[in-house]
Amino acid sequence: MANKEKACAELGFYSEKHALPEETTEAELLSLIERLNNDDKIHGILVQLPLPKHLDDKTIINNILPSKDVDAFHPTNVGRIMIGDFDFVPCTPAGIMELIHESGVEVSGKECVVIGRSNIVGKPMAMLLLHEHGTVTVCHSRTKDLKAQTRRADILVAAVGIPKFVTGDMVKDGAVVIDVGMDRDENGKLCGDVDFDSVEPVAGAITPVPGGVGPMTIAMLMKNTLTAARRAHEKKQG
């Protein structure tokens, strides 16, 4: 959370942090969301997940006004991402697209392989790559011969949550390798899903962990919040 607050402060965004006790009931949390939904001063609402077990993520997320859902987790926003007509970008995948664009990598016609099929990263990532005309394959734990898939990739996105899962022998020469992982290695040190030491010599470009995708995600969250404020302003102007 600290990084998000810092980003808000740096950008001059007004922000409120509601650190609720673990025993908060669903009714209490929904009542807070309702209040923030109706508060004109607030343009973006972010519920830090995962929630304690007695709270249902889905119920909570679905009660955030889609126009304030800056995480883009509400079904309406997810659907708009899939359709390709969206205000709010999915933060982590959109951050990755920014990195790809900044590096001058063209997605169109490229073989893109995404390892992981989560609702937060894998699936929206596949959609954004597809919108930019990549040929997109989504792999996961049930994929047979994963190496054959990853070795085809011009752009490889690893979002598996297993430390150093992608090794050099799984990567095509010159591939762009994006590491979404935030894992701990056997010594408790922060690392990614990609084994940087063996992949770096093979890859054409590679994101480090920490410092690669993570900061971009927060930047995209801020971008969505700005978009939300703009839309609210436009609406007020009629």
Place this chain on the structure above:
Amino acid sequence: MANKEKACAELGFYSEKHALPEETTEAELLSLIERLNNDDKIHGILVQLPLPKHLDDKTIINNILPSKDVDAFHPTNVGRIMIGDFDFVPCTPAGIMELIHESGVEVSGKECVVIGRSNIVGKPMAMLLLHEHGTVTVCHSRTKDLKAQTRRADILVAAVGIPKFVTGDMVKDGAVVIDVGMDRDENGKLCGDVDFDSVEPVAGAITPVPGGVGPMTIAMLMKNTLTAARRAHEKKQG
């Protein structure tokens, strides 16, 4: 439309057909949708697309109550399909899944290749195959070396809209080939996206056109309408 009305009649569903003149205004169409949204007798609303040019598909679709959107085109329903928690199945892709299941084909771990990335077929198809643990690749007009992709496929779905586009040399021995096309060949005869004559000897299973996917789509539409009626009934019961 005739097939849908016939299906309603066969199932004993009450149905209304509103055949509007081409010059119908947006306001008139939205007013009709509003009335149907609020009509307890109506559980499903289907707007036949494409609409005349002066009407915006998106505006019209987005005004159908998601709980009556039996085509599952509303962003909220699209998002729920992507998330994997949905009441309404996407009709054509879900019809295809039924065909696959009926044939005893296991999707889990299979290489699934979808040609086409439309919002109606390609993208939701990819999601359903992914939910059933297929390794899924989406190809399209910008895909380089399409044949290399399609020849990997254990399950190949063609939804391109080009007559006889998929030929025998593009198909792996024993693959399951699903033809979503409804095209006309050079003689004006109805045909699919798959060149049946050259693919049939190679494929392990293949859907014909007409008669394969099409009737399943209507069945799924009826299934969604039944689901909508059930949900409305449950809601009334509290």
